[in-house]
Amino acid sequence: MRTWRAHLRNLRWPALLAAVVLLWFSLRSVNRVEVWAQLRTLDAGDLALLALVNLAVLATFSARWWILLRAQGYAVPYAKLMGYRLAAFAVSYFTPGPQIGGEPLQGYSVTARHGVPAPVSAAAVLLDKAFEMMASFIFLVAGLIFVVQPELLPRGLRAPLLTSGVGLLLLPGALLAALAMGRRPVSGAWDWAATRWARLRRMKPTRARRAGRSYQAVRAAEVQSTTLCRSHPAWWAAATAATALSWVALMAEFWLMARILGLGLTFGQAMAALLAMRWAVLLPLPAGLGALEASLIFAARALGLDPAAGLSMALLIRARDLLLGFIGLWIAAGLLRRTPAPAAVPAPALPD
Numbered sequence: 001m002r003t004w005r006a007h008l009r010n011l012r013w014p015a016l017l018a019a020v021v022l023l024w025f026s027l028r029s030v031n032r033v034e035v036w037a038q039l040r041t042l043d044a045g046d047l048a049l050l051a052l053v054n055l056a057v058l059a060t061f062s063a064r065w066w067i068l069l070r071a072q073g074y075a076v077p078y079a080k081l082m083g084y085r086l087a088a089f090a091v092s093y094f095t096p097g098p099q100i101g102g103e104p105l106q107g108y109s110v111t112a113r114h115g116v117p118a119p120v121s122a123a124a125v126l127l128d129k130a131f132e133m134m135a136s137f138i139f140l141v142a143g144l145i146f147v148v149q150p151e152l153l154p155r156g157l158r159a160p161l162l163t164s165g166v167g168l169l170l171l172p173g174a175l176l177a178a179l180a181m182g183r184r185p186v187s188g189a190w191d192w193a194a195t196r197w198a199r200l201r202r203m204k205p206t207r208a209r210r211a212g213r214s215y216q217a218v219r220a221a222e223v224q225s226t227t228l229c230r231s232h233p234a235w236w237a238a239a240t241a242a243t244a245l246s247w248v249a250l251m252a253e254f255w256l257m258a259r260i261l262g263l264g265l266t267f268g269q270a271m272a273a274l275l276a277m278r279w280a281v282l283l284p285l286p287a288g289l290g291a292l293e294a295s296l297i298f299a300a301r302a303l304g305l306d307p308a309a310g311l312s313m314a315l316l317i318r319a320r321d322l323l324l325g326f327i328g329l330w331i332a333a334g335l336l337r338r339t340p341a342p343a344a345v346p347a348p349a350l351p352d
Contacts, residue, residue, distance in 0.1 A: 026290060027311070030311045069120070085106065087106075089325070093321060107124070119223070133171070137172065139278065140278060184222040258270050269303050273296060
């Protein structure tokens with residue numbers, strides 16, 4: 001029986017081919033000389049400013065995760081969490097999928113290196129990802145309604161995008177609501193599939209045991225998440241504030257990039273371009289290859305700019321992400337070295 005890993009390996013090459021084709025179609029109509037001329041306007045001061053702002057943005061991304069761990073009584077140094085989050089980003093960035101893949105490493109890091117119990121770390125990662133997805137989809141839906149003008153999208157594209165955005169928004173929202181009500185949506189769906197999916201009952205004993213361990217881990221994470229939701233309502237406000245802060249920082253960084261490149265975008269126009277980019281990176285392509293470039297070239301054309309401006313922005317973002325990704329891979333390599341876990345450091349939970 002073929003495993004899910006074999007299926008993923010088979011999808012790798014078609015995804016890479018699709019990315020290359022999309023990238024080629026994006027670049028064929030852009031004047032590369034103009035792109036290079038625009039990028040050459042950046043000086044050391046601009047790059048230093050962008051680096052500082054990006055470091056601040058990275059710092060905000062770990063705030064919600066830190067809150068979720070601390071609310072459960074475990075204190076992990078914030079700088080360490082930033083490194084672990086960067087390692088998880090690298091795994092997600094370089095593998096096909098819509099910004100997922102590094103979450104197991106994220107949970108493993110605090111368990112292996114800081115002695116945090118697996119259900120606690122899994123619950124923190126589960127809720128952290130649910131909040132992140134919900135905030136991302138809220139931005140996509142709100143952007144389509146309030147930011148993007150009708151003339152920026154073809155007539156027949158706006159409604160399908162809005163419908164799909166609302167549908168995506170319901171997924172993390174339903175997950176958080178179910179956990180808050182004491183439900184176990186993931187393990188519950190697993191139970192349903194186990195009783196109705198005949199192939200699961202014909203699995204080899206070793207695979208069945210592995211599935212059983214995975215099921216118990218998911219169930220324990222859901223139970224811990226429900227306990228956290230009900231016992232510490234104050235973390236809702238703290239996690240929401242951390243999520244809002246990270247998105248404000250992300251939008252400010254994108255607008256600053258556009259300003260430094262001399263694109264002359266208003267804040268609303270910059271958010272329209274960011275919206276196009278966020279939709280594109282949902283595609284299951286490794287590192288969003290081709291999709292990132294195509295989305296910003298399309299956004300530049302829709303805003304009445306030269307396509308070279310969109311490609312310049314895409315290349316600047318690509319350089320930043322590759323640099324962070326390689327740093328994250330280096331951190332991930334260190335995390336995977338076997339080291340004994342130290343005793344967990346308790347911390348006072350957030351007030352009820």
